[in-house]
Amino acid sequence: MEVKFVLDFDGVLFNSAFEAYTVANKATEGRPEYRDDISYEEFLAFRSSVTDAWHYNRLYSRTHGLPAAAIAGLQPDEVDWRFSRDFFEARKEIMQASDWPKVMPPYDFFFLLKPLLLQYPDRFAILSTRNIESIRQTMSFHGVDNLTVFGQEDIRKLGSKMMVAKEQRWLDRGKFLIVYVDDMNSHLEPFVGQIHLPLHADWGYDRCTPGSLSPNQIFTIISSLLNIAERNPGS
Secondary structure, three states: OEEEEEEOOEOOOEOOHHHHHHHHHHHHOOOOOEOOOOOHHHHHHHHOOOOOHHHHHHHHEOOOOOOHHHOOOOOOOHHHHHHHHHHHHHHHHHOOOOOHHHHOOEOHHHHHHHHHHHHOHHHEEEEOOOOHHHHHHHHHHOOOOOOEEEOHHHHHHHOOHHHHHHHOOOOOOOOEEEEEEEOOHHHHHHHEOOEOEEEEEOOOOOOOOOOOEOHHHHHHHHHHHHHHHHHOOOO
C-alpha cells in the first residue's frame, strides 16, 4: 500500500487571503457596477464560503450580491463567469511581477514540511481550488517546484476534489494510504470514511472543531508515516 500525502494550498501551505483581496479589488477597480467599499474583514468573512473565483462576484456586485451562506449550490450565470475571467486576468497581470508571491506568506506548516517536500516529492500532491499556474509559481518562488499539482482546472473538469481523488485512484482500497490535509471542513467531509486520514488544520480560514490539529501535530503524523513508509520499500 503506497503512502501519499495530499495537501490543500490556500489556508494550509499559504495564507492567500490578502492576495485574493488584492486581485478582486484590481478586477473591480473603477467599475461602477461593483462595490468599492469592501473591507478586508468583510472579504475574509465571505471568503470562507468561496470555492471558485466567480463567487466573489456575489460579494462585489451591486446588483447580484448575496450573503456568503447563499452561495452553496448556486449555479453561475454569464455575469459570474465574466467576473471570473476578469479576476484571472487581473491575477495574470499581477503575476507579471517576479516577487508577487510576497503578498501570500507561507504558514509555519510550510516551513516545517519543506525539507520533506524537497526530499520526497513523489510522496506529496497538492489538491486545491486555486488555479494551477499560480500554485506552481508560488511554490517555485519558495524553492519547491517538483510536486504534482491538481488545481481549479481539474476540479472544474471533474466536478469536485473528491472526483479528482477518484480519478487518481486515491480511494482504491489496498492501493493507497492517503493523508489529506485541508483547513475547510466542507472539503474534508466527503473524504471521511473514504480515505485513511482526513486531517483538519486548525489554522487557515474555517472554524476549528474538537478534532482539529495544530501544525506540529500534523507534521508529526506525516513525518512518522513517511519514516515507516521509507523503511518498508513498496509502501
